[in-house]
Amino acid sequence: MAPGTRSLQSPSPLLGLRRRRLFLLLLLLLGLSAAATVAQPPFEAFQAGHGASSFPAVAAVAPLRRYLLYDVNPPEGFNLRRDVYIRVASLIKTLLKSEAWVLVLPPWGRLYHWQSPDIHQVQIPWFEFFDVPSLNKNIPVIEYEEFISEAGGPFIDQVYVLQNYAEGWKEGTWEEKIDERPCIDQLMYSTDRHKYYRGWFWGYEETRGLNLTCLSVQGSASVIAPLLLNISARSVMLDRAENLLHDHYGGKDYWNTRRSMVFAKHLRVVGDLFRTHYLNSTDEKDSTQYIEDWTKMKVKLGTAIGGPYLAAHLRRKDFIWGHRSDVPSIQGAVKKIQSLLKLHKLQRVFIATDAIVEETEELKKLLPQMVRFEPTWEEVELYKDGGVAIIDQWICAHARYFIGTSVSTFSFRIHEEREILGFDPKTTYNRFCGDEEKTCEQPTHWKIVY
Numbered sequence: 468m469a470p471g472t473r474s475l476q477s478p479s480p481l482l483g484l485r486r487r488r489l490f491l492l493l494l495l496l497l498g499l500s501a502a503a504t505v506a507q508p509p510f511e512a513f514q515a516g517h518g519a520s521s522f523p524a525v526a527a528v529a530p531l532r533r534y535l536l537y538d539v540n541p542p543e544g545f546n547l548r549r550d551v552y553i554r555v556a557s558l559i560k561t562l563l564k565s566e567a568w569v570l571v572l573p574p575w576g577r578l579y580h581w582q583s584p585d586i587h588q589v590q591i592p593w594f595e596f597f598d599v600p601s602l603n604k605n606i607p608v609i610e611y612e613e614f615i616s617e618a619g620g621p622f623i624d625q626v627y628v629l630q631n632y633a634e635g636w637k638e639g640t641w642e643e644k645i646d647e648r649p650c651i652d653q654l655m656y657s658t659d660r661h662k663y664y665r666g667w668f669w670g671y672e673e674t675r676g677l678n679l680t681c682l683s684v685q686g687s688a689s690v691i692a693p694l695l696l697n698i699s700a701r702s703v704m705l706d707r708a709e710n711l712l713h714d715h716y717g718g719k720d721y722w723n724t725r726r727s728m729v730f731a732k733h734l735r736v737v738g739d740l741f742r743t744h745y746l747n748s749t750d751e752k753d754s755t756q757y758i759e760d761w762t763k764m765k766v767k768l769g770t771a772i773g774g775p776y777l778a779a780h781l782r783r784k785d786f787i788w789g790h791r792s793d794v795p796s797i798q799g800a801v802k803k804i805q806s807l808l809k810l811h812k813l814q815r816v817f818i819a820t821d822a823i824v825e826e827t828e829e830l831k832k833l834l835p836q837m838v839r840f841e842p843t844w845e846e847v848e849l850y851k852d853g854g855v856a857i858i859d860q861w862i863c864a865h866a867r868y869f870i871g872t873s874v875s876t877f878s879f880r881i882h883e884e885r886e887i888l889g890f891d892p893k894t895t896y897n898r899f900c901g902d903e904e905k906t907c908e909q910p911t912h913w914k915i916v917y
């Protein structure tokens with residue numbers, strides 16, 4: 468494991484600053500050569516990330532584009548965050564019709580569920596989990612540290628904290644709207660002695676917001692586009708972006724963005740090796756050929772066969788603490804798995820779960836056919852909890868038959884992955900029922916719109 472470790476680790480926070488200094492130097496040189504016509508920008512003004520439009524020299528170096536940043540309510544999990552990315556991507560598509568914008572990928576970290584001890588899990592760039600060139604085939608994106616160097620420093624011109632309307636919405640009168648309003652919740656930001664806003668910027672302590680306003684919003688992501696096109700701030704951050712809804716859930720734009728969220732290659736490779744070694748499953752045998760370029764991938768439903776194993780996602784922890792009636796006991800889940808194994812004439816079941824050790828021990832006893840991806844500490848350090856979850860999802864996505872947990876976004880993302888791979892919907896849109904659940908409604912089939 469050791470040799471790969473280094474290259475995968477997130478760049479040090481200093482890297483961006485070093486790059487920035489280089490960039491400023493370059494800028495100064497350019498500025499000097501253009502000095503006859505262009506007044507030298509005050510250094511401090513540029514550092515503060517003011518709109519570059521008044522400094523033509525900048526345009527020669529960085530494309531004159533505007534930056535959209537966002538963050539999500541801290542308690543939200545990895546898979547809900549993947550959904551918010553889709554909503555923000557459609558906002559970018561709307562903005563791009565009028566201006567050059569780029570989405571700054573919010574570094575991963577401080578997720579409630581990522582509890583592996585002694586592993587540093589903040590400031591994780593997107594390339595550790597997703598294939599960034601694939602994202603770029605859908606909308607222009609850059610990592611946060613690229614933003615710091617390109618925009619000239621860790622400054623965000625305008626932060627909008629999105630919130631609902633204090634008065635709620637009157638029944639029967641749904642309308643899309645957006646208004647600057649006093650902040651409803653206690654602000655998670657404070658001002659420093661320079662009147663800059665300090666707060667949680669993905670763990671980058673040197674990042675500051677120059678201005679901050681609360682924005683009540685009701686509607687889909689693009690509702691905010693007219694406002695963004697009407698202000699001069701070059702970099703805008705939308706905090707609590709989960710308050711924006713989908714422009715068109717399940718439509719072509721939705722699916723293009725979803726399909727562009729290709730898992731990072733190194734994680735897919737780990738999943739594929741596991742399939743080969745422990746599940747007798749390869750793309751060739753399973754008819755699940757993957758095309759690296761997602762824009763070229765369009766598989767007819769029912770073409771994919773999948774590996775000779777059943778896969779189950781058993782979401783536990785907070786899903787059972789509330790004694791939800793739609794989540795089974797371990798015994799209930801095992802009973803269902805045994806009957807599915809028999810029905811589909813399969814010998815093995817791959818289990819993805821966040822269960823505590825006591826429960827997995829019980830599973831092992833009751834379910835000798837069980838196979839799990841059990842990373843060593845070094846592997847968790849290398850892939851992080853997010854990467855391990857992706858490997859689990861990748862293996863589930865390649866099974867002959869999948870069954871997930873009711874309303875878990877972790878399971879939903881597996882549905883989508885299987886839809887992309889071209890599985891028969893009957894083998895995908897299945898969930899466990901609670902032990903006492905009467906009407907156990909099964910998940911909805913969402914067809915890809917190409």
Ligand SMILES: Nc1nc2c(ncn2[C@@H]2O[C@H](COP(=O)(O)OP(=O)(O)OP(=O)(O)O)[C@@H](O)[C@H]2O)c(=O)[nH]1
Nearest residue numbers: 544545546547580819820821855856859875876877
């Ligand atoms: N490796 C692994 N991790 C899991 C599994 N199920 C849940 N987790 C972990 O628990 C977290 C919570 O699930 P998420 O789906 O991301 O959280 P969420 O977006 O709130 O989604 P749900 O709570 O499932 O609706 C995941 O991010 C994982 O870290 C699993 O089967 N395998």
Ligand SMILES: *[C@@H]1O[C@H](CO)[C@@H](O)[C@H](O)[C@H]1NC(C)=O
Nearest residue numbers: 625626647677678679680698
């Ligand atoms: C901060 O943003 C608000 C809302 O966009 C704006 O009215 C105000 O003028 C800005 N303040 C500064 C100092 O730019």
Ligand SMILES: *[C@@H]1O[C@H](CO)[C@@H](O)[C@H](O)[C@H]1NC(C)=O
Nearest residue numbers: 691692693694695696697698
């Ligand atoms: C654009 O800005 C102007 C001046 O600040 C304001 O009068 C107008 O209402 C704004 N339009 C939108 C769509 O926000």
Ligand SMILES: *[C@@H]1O[C@H](CO)[C@@H](O)[C@H](O)[C@H]1NC(C)=O
Nearest residue numbers: 746747748749752753775814
């Ligand atoms: C692996 O699968 C192939 C068919 O795809 C089968 O012929 C072979 O016996 C299997 N091997 C094992 C060890 O199960």
